[in-house]
Amino acid sequence: MPRTKKDAPAPRGAGRPVDSQSVGRDRIIDCTVGLLKRRTPEELTILEIAAEAGVNRALVRYYFGDLRGLLHEVTEFLMRQLQDRMERALRQPGSLREQLKARLALRLEFMRQHPHFERLALAEIYHAPANEDGADAPTPIQRVTARGLEITAMLFPEGVPPAVDPRFVHLILIGVPAFVSTAQPLIETLFGTGPQAETMMDAYVDFVARMLEDQIRPARGSF
Template sequence: MPHKSTPSKKVSPKQKPRRVSGRPLADEAVGRQAILDSTIRLLKTRTPEQLSVLEVAGAAGVTRTLVRYYFSDLSGLLREVTELLMRQLQDRMEVVMRLQGTVYERVHQRLLLRLEFMREHPHFERLALSEIYYGENADDKDPADTPLQRITRRGLELTSMLLADSPASTIDPRFLHLAILSVSAFIPIAQPLLATLFGEGPDADRQVDDYLRFISHVLADKIQQADEVNS
């Protein structure tokens, strides 16, 4: 009796798991922070206008698709980077505000800290203006809780800490907040004027610090005077 051969079963090639459209694979999810960190590093030597999604992706070691998945486009990425930098700055300020010291010392340290931060991140002030103060907030679900409102709210809380030791002071913390911001935001964009007034080099840097100390004394004296009058 002839032997019937059993037909061999066809082995199908192993298929890769299907990827859900628009969502990165699990091992790619770690790339979000790398994208933010790489953008911050690039912004130390590039202007925001010089950046591209392709360059950021290359620096972060990820694909352009992943950058767009997390941030939609370059504008969305810059907006998140700016908010991250602002949180880092305010975290540092909170440490300074909680240190023991006179009102003058804490005002001076806050002014100095912001100036040093803007030297570390030369395009920070421009980013703050374009992405927070004048930025679009289409992605915010709550129109009453925009990035500007969140940052301003925390900034005012930090400024109010300067008045904690002067409970009788009638100074409006909003005025004090604006005074501190005005000084620290003006200096980085006024380098030609500062060079004309103070020259350049280490001696000029000392003159700028003397100016910060002068302003710190003015603000601290005003806080203490208002406290003494109303106590």
Template sequence: MMADNKKSAKRSKGRPDAGSKGVGRDALIVAARELLQDLPPAQVTASAIARHAGGDPALVRYYFGNREALLLEVAKTIGKEASAMPPDNGDPLDMLTQFIHATFRFTRSARNMQRLMLDELDSTSSPEMRASLREWNRGPVDFYANLKSIDKDGDLSDFNPLFLHLAVIGISDFFVTGSPLVEMLVPEGTDMDALAKDYEAFVEDLLLNGLKKR
């Protein structure tokens, strides 16, 4: 009996049970990311993540300490996929075009990521987490700033890199997170995938024409 009590005590501190064998750290990150495609961050609980991964909620504590740390790892994982090194050379207009499309791909692959940062991670009290988030979000701003520095022919008009980042993120993200409104405004039966491509092309044209020096 005492042995059973010790086993339960250990498990309550985060030790996963035998039924969770095979569900590791990466599986929890994947599960959380998949849930964030369909659910707002508040509904992506530790229990929901573990259940989606096929394991015990104790796994979240075992591998990450808490749900907040797990969601930060999800953000960092997606951020690495979407990040691009600030350019040293190249055609600034072409690189700007590619980066706009990369941002759209990011928002599609991480449907609720911006909302996650605003609703959940922005309120964290951990200096380490706040520093990680700031570093990740500085990437696009630095990318746009470097576009200005390599624009030797003056193809681009002067712009604020921070404002451009906020504009591109907002424009691309709302089409995804605001899909219920978009669907309400278009005819019933509209091909939403085709509409998304048309919208992306529209935004590319809008931004490039707005940033080209006249």
């Protein structure tokens, strides 16, 4: 019996290579994230990523254009994941100091899980080129910073003028974990390695949290 138009398969999107319909952008991104836990960004290739994801490399190029496009999407994905985790952590009950420690510790742990995240964020978000969508479209750093400041604002009492500029607190919450994660030789020189070093880092996180707590909610009579 001849095939009618009703029986004909739906046409694929223009340019999309033949591949499993269950495989998409998310799988390729997830596999790239996994590879970046054991390889540097410079070591990755489209061919290796495609093999890891079990797809044709043409599918990777279809979705992301090239390796740089894929790394940008991966970085944006990781940043969203990190900010989602921080927001959820701050919605949990706890004192201000506990919330500050949780946010610092969460970012430090995230960077241990994703050792190249800071470098990727610098290249693909902080120094990302201007958007092609138009001059009025927010840049990656503007989008990420806007949400980051919203999360930082959750640490401040509502309806009360802040005792310290929230941007100062935001910079410390980003800067301390970023420096610690990229300056391991210095950290090891100061604190050594092993369980004792972990104890010292926990004490340092508590120290930073106490300093920030004193600035966000200063004791009465301190002015």
